[in-house]
Amino acid sequence: MEGSDMEESSMKHNIMSSRKKPILSPDYARRHLEQLKGRGYAVTGEVNFMQEEDARLDTTRARLNNVLKRHEELKERLSRDSDKMIYERLQKEFEAALAAQTEEIYLDGEQWNDGLLATIRERVHMEADRKAMPGDMGMLPDHHFHEKSSYKVGNKVICCLEGARIGIQYETSFADEPRELYHCVLESRSFLEKMTVAEHTVPFFLPVREAENDLLSSNAMRFIDYVGELVQAYVDRREQVNLIKELYGNQIGELYHSLPYHVIEFVLNVYDW
The missing domain is CATH 1.20.5 (Single alpha-helices involved in coiled-coils or other helix-helix interfaces)
Incomplete structure (x- = not known):
């Protein structure tokens, strides 16, 4: 009896063990x-x-x-040859015009307005007409015409040039240090006709011609101001990039920028500490 009981107990144990360990089907194993x-x-x-x-x-x-x-x-x-020649020629012309001035007038705020610009335009055309008069009539002394004034407005110096032209010289700076000078020359065939940009020394990749088409005929004063903002913003961006290179050059692996410096991409060096 004891042997039979032990055998029966062993069989029950094996059955319970088999229940605890389920048999894996082929489908389950494949999945x-x-x-x-x-x-x-x-x-x-x-x-x-x-x-x-x-x-x-x-x-x-x-x-x-x-x-x-x-x-x-x-x-x-x-920027070679022709542009440099234009810059050198205009720089000499502006220097001569500013050296011949009898007074430099500083304008502030509302003093720089469309009325003043119209006065300057009228004056350059009257001077050109007087010099075009035949014989000695064009050489008659006139105190009004012998007064040569230039106007300082912010970073701009506006003066009268030969040939019924208005010259604007833009003085750029960075951190209170002077940078490049840029020039823009405006002309018109008569006082009543619209002005155009005769020539300029602004970098070719800055949108001067677009601004001329959009602003000059409708708001000449705004055009003059805008070109000044354009060149100063360009110099600011360029100098900021140069400053970053100087201060953090060892941390920058690669640095790319567009010509006007309005798109800048750089890659930082990654060091394993």
Whole structure:
């Protein structure tokens, strides 16, 4: 009896053990294997995606670098010879006009207005007409015409040039230190006709011609002010980038910028501590 009881107890124990360990069906095993394969593919796919993304970024950076190099070459080529000759000629003409002035008038706030600009326009045309008179009549002394005034408005100096032209010299600065001078010459065939930009020394990539089309015929004073804001903003951006290079050059790996410095991209060096 005891042997029979022990055998029966052993059989019950085996049955209970088999219930605790369920038998895996072939379908379950196959699904589990597919899940593992899918998980491995997901990890591999993520790595491949990151590698492809890095490759695309490297390609884009290389293309951008190539474009910027071409821009620099173009800027250098366009700033040679003719532009430098124009700058030197206008600089001498402005220096002569300012040296011949009898007074420099500083304007503040509302003193710079359309009425004053109209007076300057009228004056340059009257002077040109007087010099165009035949014989000695054009040389008659006139105290009014011998008064040569220039006008200082903010960063602008406005003066009368030969040939019924108005000259504007823009003085740029950064951190209270003077930077480049830029020039813009306006002319018109008569006092009643609209003015146009005869020539200028503003960098070619700044939208002077667009501003001329939008503003000069309708609001000449606003055009003159806008060009001053344009060149000063350009100098500010350029000098800020140069300052960043000077202060943080060892932390910057690569730095790119557009010609007007209104788009700037840089890559920081990453150090493993």
